[in-house]
Amino acid sequence: MTEKALRLGTRRSKLAMAQSGQVAEAVSQVTGRPVELVEITTYGDVSREYLAQIGGTGVFVAALREALARGEVDFAVHSLKDLPTAQPDELVVAAIPVREDPRDVMVTRDALKLTDLPRGARIGTGSPRRMAQLNAYARSRGMDIETVPIRGNVDTRIGYVLKGELDAVVLAAAGMNRIGRSDEVTDFLSVDTVLPAPGQGALAIECTADDAELIAALAELDDPFTRAAVTAERSLLAALEAGCSAPVGALADLLADGQIVKEMRLRGVVGSTDGSTLVQLSTTGPVPETHEAAMALGRELATEMLAQGAAGLMGERAQ
Numbered sequence: 001m002t003e004k005a006l007r008l009g010t011r012r013s014k015l016a017m018a019q020s021g022q023v024a025e026a027v028s029q030v031t032g033r034p035v036e037l038v039e040i041t042t043y044g045d046v047s048r049e050y051l052a053q054i055g056g057t058g059v060f061v062a063a064l065r066e067a068l069a070r071g072e073v074d075f076a077v078h079s080l081k082d083l084p085t086a087q088p089d090e091l092v093v094a095a096i097p098v099r100e101d102p103r104d105v106m107v108t109r110d111a112l113k114l115t116d117l118p119r120g121a122r123i124g125t126g127s128p129r130r131m132a133q134l135n136a137y138a139r140s141r142g143m144d145i146e147t148v149p150i151r152g153n154v155d156t157r158i159g160y161v162l163k164g165e166l167d168a169v170v171l172a173a174a175g176m177n178r179i180g181r182s183d184e185v186t187d188f189l190s191v192d193t194v195l196p197a198p199g200q201g202a203l204a205i206e207c208t209a210d211d212a213e214l215i216a217a218l219a220e221l222d223d224p225f226t227r228a229a230v231t232a233e234r235s236l237l238a239a240l241e242a243g244c245s246a247p248v249g250a251l252a253d254l255l256a257d258g259q260i261v262k263e264m265r266l267r268g269v270v271g272s273t274d275g276s277t278l279v280q281l282s283t284t285g286p287v288p289e290t291h292e293a294a295m296a297l298g299r300e301l302a303t304e305m306l307a308q309g310a311a312g313l314m315g316e317r318a319q
Contacts, residue, residue, distance in 0.1 A: 005034040006214075009064045009073030012039045013153055018178045019203055020077045023221075026097070027075075027205075030220045038073050040064055065091060068208055075207040075214060080199035080230055085238035094218035095205040099226040100174035102201035102251060104130060104194045106187040107158050108168040113187045117145065121167040124150040124160050128247040128273045130170050133194040135275025147273075154179065170194075174201035195249030195269045195280075198233035202226055225254060225261070228287060228294045232266050235298025240270065240310060247271050252297070254287065261287055268301050270310045279310045 006027065010020035017037065024035040040063050061083055064076040068091060080096065087093065106114060106123075114137075117123075123145055125131060131147040138145045148166060150157060154175065160166040170189070176182045205221065207214050229252035236250045249269040254261045264287045271278035283301045288294035302310075 003033045005036045006031065006075065007038050007073040008035050009038050009040050009067045009076035011060060011064070012041055015154065015175045015179055016077075016079075018180075019079070022178070023077045023097070023203065023205060026221055027218065031217045038067070040067055040073075065206070068206065074211070075205060075218065078204045078206060080202040080204045080234075081197040083199070083204055083234075085234050090209055091206050092209045092215060093204045093206050094215045095221040096202055096223060096227045096230060097205070097221045098223040099229070100177055100201040102196045103173045103191060104170050104189045104196055104200075105173045105176060105185040106168045106170055106189060107161055107184055108186045109161050109164070111186045112168070114168075114189065114193070115141075117143070117167055119144040121145050122148050122165075124148045124157060124166040124169040126151040127170070127197070129197055129249050130194060131273045132247040132271030132275055132278065133249060133269065134170070135273065136271055136278045137193050137275070139275050154181065158184065172196070172200055191251055191267070195251050195267055198237045198248065198250040199230045202230050225287075228264065229253065231291060231294035232264065232288065232297040235295040236266065236268050236302045236305075237298075239299045239302030240305065247273060250298075255284065263287060264297065266297050266301050268305055270305060277309075279305050279308045281305055281308070 008020055008024050008027070010016050020037055024037060028035045061078055064078065065088065067073045068076055075094070108117065123134060125147060126149055134145065134147055150160060150169065154171060157169040157171060161169055173182070173185070173188060176185055205218050207218065232252040233250040237248055240248055247270055250267065252264055252266045255263045255265055263284050265282055265284045267280070267282040269278060269280040281301060281304050283297065285297055288297055
C-alpha cells in the first residue's frame, strides 16, 4: 500500500507554484511519500491595492497558515520575505533550504543597464525599499529617474516595459530564476546599490508544531548558514518594528578565508522613499552558532541604526 500523499499548501501564482513544486520534489525524496499541491488564494493575491497600502505584513501568508491550522494541508511553502517576523506558537518553520540569489534585478527596454537609463527614466516597483535605494543611488550620481508604484505578477510587470509604459521594472533575481526567465534580466543590481529585502531569495517550509515526524523529515532540507543569515536579517527588521512593506533592506553574508567560513557580515539600510535620507550600516561578527546569536546580531545593528535616525524614516510603524 502506498503511503498517503502529503498536502503542500501554496499560493496560486506561477512563481509560488514553481517554488512549491521544487520543494514538493525534495520533500518527496526525503520522506518517500508523494506530495500534492493544494492551491490557496490569499488576500494579497486578490487585493488590487498596492502592498504598501494593505500593510504588506502577512497578506500572502494568513490564508496558508489558516489552512495549516485547520488541517487542510500538512505543510506550506512561503517566500520568507513575506513572513511576518512574529512566529505563531502553533506553527514552526521546519526548514529554510539553501537560498537562491538574493539580489534585485532589472528588466529594461533596449537591454539598458541602470547606469545607461535616459534622463527622466520611469522605473516601476511596488517596494518602498527599492524606491528609497534607487532614488538615493540616482541622487548620488546626478541621474534623473522617476520611481512609479506598480504591482502584479512577473508577466504584468515586464509587460509595462514591453508596451513602452515604463523604461524598467525591478524584480527579485530568485523569482526570475525559479520560473526559468533569468534570460530576460538586463541588469543584476549589486547589493552595494540596492540591498535586498530581509530574507529575499529564501523559502520557509512551515508545518504545525505538534507534527514531530514531519518536522524531523523537513529538517533534512534545512541549510544552517541560510537560516543563520535570514534570522539575523529578520531580527533587524523586527527590532526596527517594521513590516514587510517598510523601506528596509538587509543582507547577511558569510565571509570566507579560502574554504573556511570565518565571519558573518550583516548590512542594513532604511531610507525615505525619495532617497533624500538613508541610514546604512553594517556589522561583522562570528558566524552565529545559535538562533539567539543570530537574533542578537540583528538587534545590535538595528539599535545602531535607530540611534542614527532610522525610526523617523519608517513611515507607518508596524503595530
